[in-house]
Amino acid sequence: MSKWALLLVLLLLLVPGAALAQTYSVDEVVVEGNRRVESKAILTVVKVEKGEGVSAEAIDRDIRAIFELGRFQDVQADLEERNGKKVLIYRVTERPLVRKVEFSGNKEFDEAKLKTLISIRTPEIYHPRAVEKSIRAIKEAYIEEGYYAAEITPRVDVNDRNEANILFTVAEGDKILIRNIRFSGNTIFADRELRKVMETKERWFLSWMTGRGAYREQVLQTDLEIIADQYYNVGYVQVKVKEPRVIMDPAKKFLDILIEIEEGEQFRVGTVDVRGDLIKGKEDILSLVKLKEGDVFSRKGLREDVFAINDLYADQGYAYVNVSPLTDLDLERRRINLMFDIEQGVQVTIGRIRISGNTRTRDKVIRREMKLAEGDLYSSTKMKTSRARVNNLGFFEEVNVTTAKGADAEQMDVDVAVKEKATGTFSIGFGYSSVDHFIGQGSVSQENFLGRALKLNLSGSYGGTSNTYQLGITDPYFLDRKLTLGFDIYKTTREWNEFTRKATGGDLKLGYPLSDNLRSLLVYRYEEKEILDVVAGSIYEDQAGTSTLSSLTAILTRNTTDYHLDPTRGAVSELSVEYAGLGGTQKFAKYIADYRHFYPLMWGTVISAHGQVGFVQGMQGEEIPVDERFFLGGINTLRGFKSREVGPRVLRTSGVVDPVTGVATTVSDYEYIGGDKKAIFNLEYTFPLLKDMGLKGLLFFDAGNAWSEDEDFFESVRTSVGGGIRWFSPMGPLRLEWGYNLDPMDGEDRSQFEFSIGRFF
Template sequence: MAALVLLFFPAAALAQTYQLSEVVIEGNRRVETSAIRSVLQAAPGKTISLDEIDTDIRAIFKLGRFEDVKAEIRQQDAAVTLVYRLAERPLVRKVEFTGNKELSTDKLKPLSALKTPDIYNPSVVDKSVKAIKAAYLEEGFYSAEITPKVEIDDQNEASVTFEIKEGDKVLVDRIDFEGNKVFTDKELAKVMVTKERWFLSWLTGRGTYQEEVVQNDLEIIADQYYNQGYVQVKVRQPVVTPTEDGKYLNILIEVEEGEQFRVGEVEVQGDLLKSREEILELVLLRPGDVFSRKQLRADVFAVNDLYADQGYAYVNVSPLTNIEPEKKLVNLKFDIEQGIKVHIERIQISGNTKTRDKVIRREMKLDEGDLYSATKLKDSRRKVNNLGFFEEVNISTARGSDEAHMDVNVEVKERPTGTFSLGFGYSSVDGVIGQGSITQENFLGRALKLNLSGAFGSSSTTYQIGLLDPYFLDKNLSLGFDVYKTEREWSDFTKRTTGGDVKLGFPVGEYNRAFFIYRYEEKEIMDVDDDASLFIREQEGTSTLSSIYSSLTRNTTDYRLDPTTGYVAEGSVEFAGLGGSEKFSKYILDYRHFFPFKWGTVFSMHGQLGYVQRIGGQEIPIDERFFLGGINTLRGFNSREVGPRVRRTSQQVNPNTGNIETVLVDDFEFIGGTKEAIFNLEYTFPLVKEMGVKGLLFFDAGNAWSEDQEYFSEMRYSVGTGIRWFSPMGPLRLEWGYNLDPREDEDRSKFEFSIGKFF
């Protein structure tokens, strides 16, 4: 028997061939022999060369299951046997981490590409080490060391342990600039994502140095210059040096600003959908203006949307620039390739595990078969998002059956829309309260709004059931009802109400909606305080209300739960006198506007005017008058304690006559106004963006007046601050108001909280 072990192949031997009688595979325990044979060229009865055997060895290695592969040829008489001797890699049974304190094991496990059980692969271990190292770099631990240790038992099974030495977190101490004259150091540092450390860096992570983020900051800095016409600006790679104690890093960024350029000629060429003049009207960059890359992008989008809204989904608007350095001009030419018209073929919805497809489809501005429109796609996303049912709404497009057709993919991620609560709590208005409620904004997945609640507290008790269908009979028509019973104890009287309403709403144009509500209530004013004013005592007893309410609302905000841009304008009229004993007319105008500002902040202003009018000379009911003060009107004032007030009365026995007489006392009671005006200015800014926590600064002004007083005759003012949070229970408000001109009997400041919508 002769044996030949192929460890090295001399060049002269590569041409030698063998007629194989048998092919044997040895050493594999976990890998099936059939899986190995499937990658081999060698087979019984086949003539094979040494070169082909070498190729087989490489193919076995590529399986990634073996750490050693050898080939041996055994020849006995005319029989030739080819033997592949394999050494399997161990099976990974356990993956562990040691030394990690800053990053939890639960966070590190997904970063390891090693699976259990699986065959050990050194390249996979290297990949895992790089991923873990990157995670530590992202958190600012630049000295972190990750060392993999492998232990193999006699069963050829491996335990892999990543030994981690985290080291200290390195933060940025200072960011300096050189060569900048157009922008100050402060202005450039402000636009960077990388920030200098501060005293709360241990909590917020501010000051963490991340290479990728710094590289992106260089682009942001350059963009600031491009937007001011400095098209030849150069932002050098940063010089990063440790501080003397080695605890922190200093960053130096050098800038070569160059000269400022202006816009020269502005032209348009290519496939012109409209006249040259009409297209150029969309371009806001004009000859002589300081060149701005930001505005150039906006102009490209404007021209692009002109075509995309006419069905040209694949339009390509290329801004061609020609720089004239000697004149310091940038000539612009918009080259347009309109492509073909595209129709919507299919609208596919995914991710809606609860919400029915039709609830989403009816918010889409495009239907299957319509011409493509970029603006309508944007509006569709806004409308679906405004349903408030989803954490994420993504709308993308894909090629349809051919170039002339396009599919629209709507991907959503459901969010909880219903709550059930049973327990006790505390309200800054009602004191200690107990409550149980079921609310569902998306009842049965049909967008039905269900409210079933009960609450009892030290000063109020409420029971209510309500249902609203925003698309009654699958038409853009809202229909709903409420039935309720409340009892509320105020300082001078108690009010008990039993009633209900029927609601009807429908759209009026794109952003407008009209609502009509019929309301019927049976009321009782009781337990009137002995010292209450004559005005209050005269209203003691029972009454009925039968009214029709109408409103017209225009809402252009981007996200109705927490807007950042757009406005909400509403006008309403309520007429009471369709039967019932109460008669009045109430008019309210309300306007709120949101302005996005820098760094994710939002400025908003709100104004409201109200007037309630007598009908037939009948006194206006106490509960229909305007009472201001509190978190929803004028912060810093007690609830319902801004507006007209009268002195309380007291009944005393005249010692001279023995008669009971009513006399005025020093204390006041608030009787509400027939006129009101409220103005609120707010500035919100992110505190913990990931959690949806925002800070707030505000200024409030307003008052309520009696019939014989003029509007704005005596205004009340307050300022304050607060925190707003999209908590699991709903939008949470914690706000502190400071009364700028308190009366003797008023508190200087007031802290309040509420759970509900932000405005």
């Protein structure tokens, strides 16, 4: 039996080889079965030619070559005798032509969205691999939105013309969100601390709107690196964050994620040294290094030290400097010895500065904000400052400053790519109070008028008790010099309980920058005013009539914030002094000091502290004008209080007789007389609610007051707390804020709700 088995094996091995070695005589080679693909196109890949000695191996190679055209689902070769000739026939079966692609069962994504995901186009030859690729793409898109159990089933219908309709049936299932993210092996960081640094989040009550809690594999992989980085920053450089276990609950409604961590031992910094191309002494360079021997090792700190040394060289023109931090682990002592190896490279200058993307803004508006000019020595710090200055113009959605190799190795070109945004603003606001009744206001402004960075403002307000009209324009670089020149003209009418004020006037502004962060501004103001309809017995009765104001204000402003429109760090301080008495009938001096500081905290939150102190005094024996006194309250000073109703007040009592009954009654009301001193303190904590939408939450504490001549600063202080929402919406900046009065006085409400909204065009 073993001999027969061996013979059978030999036959199976030898017969195929013999078949391939056999040759044929062929008189003609033809293609059959093709309908859309021309025979000539097929025969171009066929190598067999008529004649003697055509091998089966050559025919097999031709079959594979025809298959590789990707147009056929079956290819066969037959040798037939026709009319006395031996004909080699390649019979092909064409793949169908896709005429239509349809979807059913899809609710989360519409058909237009799904068609952008698939790799099938019409008309196109059908290929199973394209269908498989499309299924994967659709499934990945559903997983991104939390539909982890989504199933996509294809169906291909082919008609008698060999044309195919493909139908993808989608079974979306329920949206599956992450229920729990757990960790094991972690002792240095609590689960809560690790979850906070991850981009992957657990579901919450607003997941239906925000998508929070969706499982994304790539994001989770990035989170593993973020978690490891937390350990590296506290010296655990041998930490191992293992692949997460993602478990779906039996009901296919939620996912649970378990991440295992092996923390290892903590390492400290050993020796710290520097070598290579040194442009300063070792001690000078090492003074920039914050990591010192014995400190807990931190990869974040190491990166910052590398950047500090890099900037030292880059600010001297060594744009291609390479600072390599070499580490040597001493496992026995649990120390990491650091060596900074420096290759300075060549010193380079700025070649060309190219600006792109500015469809509306003139080139010169951007160039004058650049701290580097063509021919200057390269400086990393000046590059960063230039980008910040262009960004702070507020004209662009994106500002990218990159470098490229110049005409030679010692030159570097700078590319400034910007993306314009709408800089015109139309804002409206409405309100109601017992003082002003219905108020409507609107304004039109353009921060980049004519593309020259001119600031145009046209505003007006109309209400039951007030009307304001204003036109102004300012050029921050008058005659292309570092001079700010501008003017405003305005006309206002305002009715209060005690009197009505009318004013027509204007101002002229002239400014000059003293440094990158410090600016000076002079403002000359002239007004013709009238106080009328003064209530009998009012403290302001003697101020009725017309008057003129001619004043000069000096303003000094220092701004070190990172982004002027929405700061997260830095400070803004301002000191202004106004003197009225350059002609005119009103004589006074007003002093105001203002300071605001921003402190970034973790998770994108920011705390800001704001303080303002003001003092006004009559000059040359004149009384302080009523409209120049300090009245606090409202969304821009002390929230939780009505506008202009914080400060000195007096109780007025008057008798009223009913014309019908003849009954006399006594009515009491407070008259707010304004202070000659004021102090305001605002503490705010802002936090992101929907980061991608620019929606922020706000908590605040306000304190302050205005005091009369016979009172001292801080003799009494009014306080309030509250919260709100700030949203840089498509319609413009939106503020919704509610304040709660902590110490209401007689006649005051416990709380106030205020809002403002604007619109970009």
